[in-house]
Amino acid sequence: MMDKIIFTSVEPNLHSRVLKPQRTRWVENMEKLVRDHSNSIKEVLRMRGMSAMIVLALCALLIITYQAVKQELNIRNLQTRIVVSGEQVRFKEDGIMSAKTKVDEITKKLSALTTQRDQLKKQRDDFKKGTDASDKELGTCKTEKGTLEKKSNEAKEALNKLKGDQDAEKKKAEEEIQGLKRSILERDVNICKFVDITMEESKKLCAIAL
Structure with missing residues (x-):
């Protein structure tokens, strides 16, 4: 502003003429400083922009690296899971085969037990029939036994009755024999009263009677 006033002054003086080159150099220096400062600012801004771009690029690179590492870890984790799943599948297949073998063995044992059960059932039926x-x-034996016991009781009763009758008849016969003996003895005694006891036969007869 002052330069314009100085250069546009209507009446230039000596002092202004002397200071004009100095002011011009000063202005040029100032302009140069301003330009340098502006260039420095532009350079700083450019460097800051480049730094920001580098930082952004590094951030993007870090993000991409993180995503790549994460994907790699996920892939490895999936591969590990696939391997573990394969092992588990093989283990389960082995368990299924073992269980199938056990089921077959149990089925065979059940078949043998079923056969034994059928045999035992048949034996039970036969035993039941027997x-x-x-x-x-x-x-039948009890009925026959009852009949035989009845007949035996009847036979015992008949035998007891017969035995009783025999005892009665025996007693009666003994009584009759005793009566006959007494009668004979009385007859012999009466005869001995009238016979000669000196004779041998009379002596024997009278000895028995007396």
């Missing part, structure tokens, strides 16, 4: 036949025979 038991029924035995019960029937036992009933």
